[in-house]
Amino acid sequence: MFSLFSKVLKYVWPVMMKRRGVLVFIFSIFTIRALLDQVLIPVIFKKIVDLFSTPVVDRALVEDDLIKLFIVIAVVHLAGFFAGRTIKFSIFRFAIATIKELRDFTFKRVTQNSHSFFINTFSGSLVTKARRFAFGFESAFDLFVYDFYKFFVVMVGIFFVLFNESSEIAFIFLAWVPIHIFFTILMIRRKFVFDLAEATQDSAISGRLADVFGNISAVKFFARREDEIESFGEYTTEGAKRSKVAWFMEGKIDLLQHSLIIFIDLLALFVMIKLWLAGKISTGTVVLVHSYILVISQYLWRLANSMSKFMKSVSDMKEMVDIFELAPDILDPENPEKSKMLIGEVLFDDVTFKYKNNQEVFTNFRLHIKPGEKVGLVGHSGAGKSTITHLLLRLVDITGGAIKIDGQDIRNVTQDDLRRAVSYVPQEPVLFHRTIKENIAYPNPKASDSEIFEAAKKAHAHEFISKLQKGYDTFVGERGVKLSGGERQRVAIARAMLKNSPILVLDEATSSLDSISEKYIQDAFNELMKGKTAIVIAHRLSTIQKMDRIIVLDNGKIVEEGTHKELLKKKGFYANLWEHQTGGFLE
Numbered sequence: 001m002f003s004l005f006s007k008v009l010k011y012v013w014p015v016m017m018k019r020r021g022v023l024v025f026i027f028s029i030f031t032i033r034a035l036l037d038q039v040l041i042p043v044i045f046k047k048i049v050d051l052f053s054t055p056v057v058d059r060a061l062v063e064d065d066l067i068k069l070f071i072v073i074a075v076v077h078l079a080g081f082f083a084g085r086t087i088k089f090s091i092f093r094f095a096i097a098t099i100k101e102l103r104d105f106t107f108k109r110v111t112q113n114s115h116s117f118f119i120n121t122f123s124g125s126l127v128t129k130a131r132r133f134a135f136g137f138e139s140a141f142d143l144f145v146y147d148f149y150k151f152f153v154v155m156v157g158i159f160f161v162l163f164n165e166s167s168e169i170a171f172i173f174l175a176w177v178p179i180h181i182f183f184t185i186l187m188i189r190r191k192f193v194f195d196l197a198e199a200t201q202d203s204a205i206s207g208r209l210a211d212v213f214g215n216i217s218a219v220k221f222f223a224r225r226e227d228e229i230e231s232f233g234e235y236t237t238e239g240a241k242r243s244k245v246a247w248f249m250e251g252k253i254d255l256l257q258h259s260l261i262i263f264i265d266l267l268a269l270f271v272m273i274k275l276w277l278a279g280k281i282s283t284g285t286v287v288l289v290h291s292y293i294l295v296i297s298q299y300l301w302r303l304a305n306s307m308s309k310f311m312k313s314v315s316d317m318k319e320m321v322d323i324f325e326l327a328p329d330i331l332d333p334e335n336p337e338k339s340k341m342l343i344g345e346v347l348f349d350d351v352t353f354k355y356k357n358n359q360e361v362f363t364n365f366r367l368h369i370k371p372g373e374k375v376g377l378v379g380h381s382g383a384g385k386s387t388i389t390h391l392l393l394r395l396v397d398i399t400g401g402a403i404k405i406d407g408q409d410i411r412n413v414t415q416d417d418l419r420r421a422v423s424y425v426p427q428e429p430v431l432f433h434r435t436i437k438e439n440i441a442y443p444n445p446k447a448s449d450s451e452i453f454e455a456a457k458k459a460h461a462h463e464f465i466s467k468l469q470k471g472y473d474t475f476v477g478e479r480g481v482k483l484s485g486g487e488r489q490r491v492a493i494a495r496a497m498l499k500n501s502p503i504l505v506l507d508e509a510t511s512s513l514d515s516i517s518e519k520y521i522q523d524a525f526n527e528l529m530k531g532k533t534a535i536v537i538a539h540r541l542s543t544i545q546k547m548d549r550i551i552v553l554d555n556g557k558i559v560e561e562g563t564h565k566e567l568l569k570k571k572g573f574y575a576n577l578w579e580h581q582t583g584g585f586l587e
Helices: 002-017 020-053 059-111 115-119 123-165 167-214 216-221 225-277 283-324 385-392 415-420 436-440 449-458 462-467 485-499 515-528 564-570 573-582
Strands: 346-354 360-369 374-378 400-405 422-425 503-507 533-537 549-554 557-562
Touching (some): 002 020, 002 283, 020 059, 020 123, 059 283, 123 167, 167 216, 167 225, 167 283, 225 283, 346 385, 360 385, 360 400, 360 557, 385 503, 385 533, 415 422, 422 485, 436 449, 436 485, 449 515, 485 515, 549 564, 549 573, 557 564, 564 573
Parallel strands (some): 374 533, 374 549, 503 533
Antiparallel strands (some): 346 360, 346 400
């Protein structure tokens, strides 16, 4: 448990220390309040009971002492009240600022992971873990302050008083409290394993929910709702099993605690009776000790539950910390060069690339694209077309050779600088659940309305946007689901136009569109490609007939290259693909 706690603390502690002054203030005031409320007030009541039980010799003197004690209690309560309010608002300010920074830190660390990380991680599960990290800190901090620290302060104060009142009783408590804590920790350590398993399954359930909800159309179209209900039931059944084990262990901890508390209550009462009969303690001391028994029992009972909740909070945070500990596949250089990527010359210089499973895609691959050249990439699935774009954007890294833009190795600049030099339009453009205006302006948030409208007009998006009830202020829905495929594509093209990078990559951007949408988008592409180096991955060969050069790939090698007419004359690989498509067949 300690190693887990230290692992989490490594990320939380630096953030907390930025507000160390507030922390010191909180714990100082908290110490004073805890001692006043839980330690001093029972001592004052002990004095009052002793006055009540002592034969009255001078009634006026006793009355005067009682009034003084009453005033002291009133002052202590008043001081405790103001201290409590001060602590609460101080904790509010501290926690809100710290949680805000932890959330920002989480977002920053998660987004630095590579493209492959997000492909292999459920977004719903990731969101759940990120949310738990912040909430876990909030819960753990509250438990530490109000339960653990307060328990420590109160115990120190109580033992100080008890040793002054009766060393016999003090030693009983001094032996009992550590024993109680020891056995409780043993049980909690066992329960923690079950809590961790429960949290892991809860994340899996969240991931499953996100997966189904995100693909609900497929569930409906294939009539798989009942199957998904059954499958989800298997996840929740496993979750229920893990919860049952964890919760029943908590019940066993409660049973142990209750037994220990009953034992100490009876033992202390027996000893106090003996001491009172022997005249070694006063009636007020009996009341004082019994008050302390109630206080200690209450804190020990809460301590066990709090420790269990605390470790659950830490385990919740640990899921995100595990992600923090992952080394990103793609890293920026320690001393990045200033980007010189301005005109768009691209060179794949003896590039070798293997996937993690050692599947080799390219070996000593060489491709040179001149500034402003329009190049089409064609080939069967698996030929390496999309891999070229992934390598160019550094979504994955080459295993040999170099990729250069304008003579500069793309690994020598930051990923952001590299991607600013490339406008990428995928086959299925992903839009944010924001307004159309925000989506178009995403690469350039400072763009004026006139610049956004101009980009939309060139992309043939202005026509359909103007017909919407809220126009450019229309929210497009999650991943742009409120727009048709052609409309989403035109918004993506307008976004690329506004970015205005020297290199343009179109990844089969018209393959899933109808002929009318394709015509609009093809016109938009022609406008978009003006003055840029363009790399177009084509499924429909008709879309790349006018390219300056067509590269034909097969198994990671260039098997043919030339213009559309030149390749048809060769009657080779490309001509065969063309014949199949124009003859009414698909690839």
